[in-house]
Amino acid sequence: MYVLAKIMALFWVFAEGAILLCLRWGYLRWMGKGAGQRPWILLSAGGFVLLGLWTFWGEVLLACILTDAPSVKLYRWSLWNFFCTLWVVLEGCIMIYVVRVYRVLKGAARREGGPGTALLTAGLFLLFLLYYWGLGETALHRGMDVVGVYNASVFYLRICGLLWIGFEWVVAVYGWKTYALLKSGEGKIA
Secondary structure, eight states: OHHHHHHHHHHHHHHHHHHHHHHHHHHHHHTTOGGGGHHHHHHHHHHHHHHHHHHHHHHHHTTTTOOSHHHHHHHHHHHHHHHHHHHHHHHHHHHHHHHHHHHHHHTOOOSSOOSHHHHHHHHHHHHHHHHHHHHHHHHHHSOOOHHHHHHHHHHHHHHHHHHHHHHHHHHHHHHHHHHHHHHHTOOOOO
């Protein structure tokens, strides 16, 4: 079951990443900047391969270091919560591009996209690093037991879940508004 969960986690990252790349490509093409997708696709593919290697071989490589139960649990939960953070980042970036596409169709788009995706990505990964630095410090140096690691990790998972649901709702609302705009014929496709 553990291997199946890893495969499904990678599949979800791949699906969300593909949606984001297509959405980004469409938005940039509408804005007249669609030619620079190749580096992003190569970077995303390389990152996905590294993530896959880390997912399946990271625990094996760290087995000599991770010998006690709280350390193994901490690693497994940190890997799972990293995936949850990555899903929230991808969904947040999708949300930003869906809103931008709607604004382009509505005729209210600025010429530059702004730093929204970079700030969101940096902020969420900083949250992950700070949370797990604190949890790791507590678990490894202060003697937190397996139940404590579990409870702290589930709490982080719930934080990610709330963010993901919020981003998903914004995508749904703006997706519906975009559909209604296109159906009415008022959308301004340049």
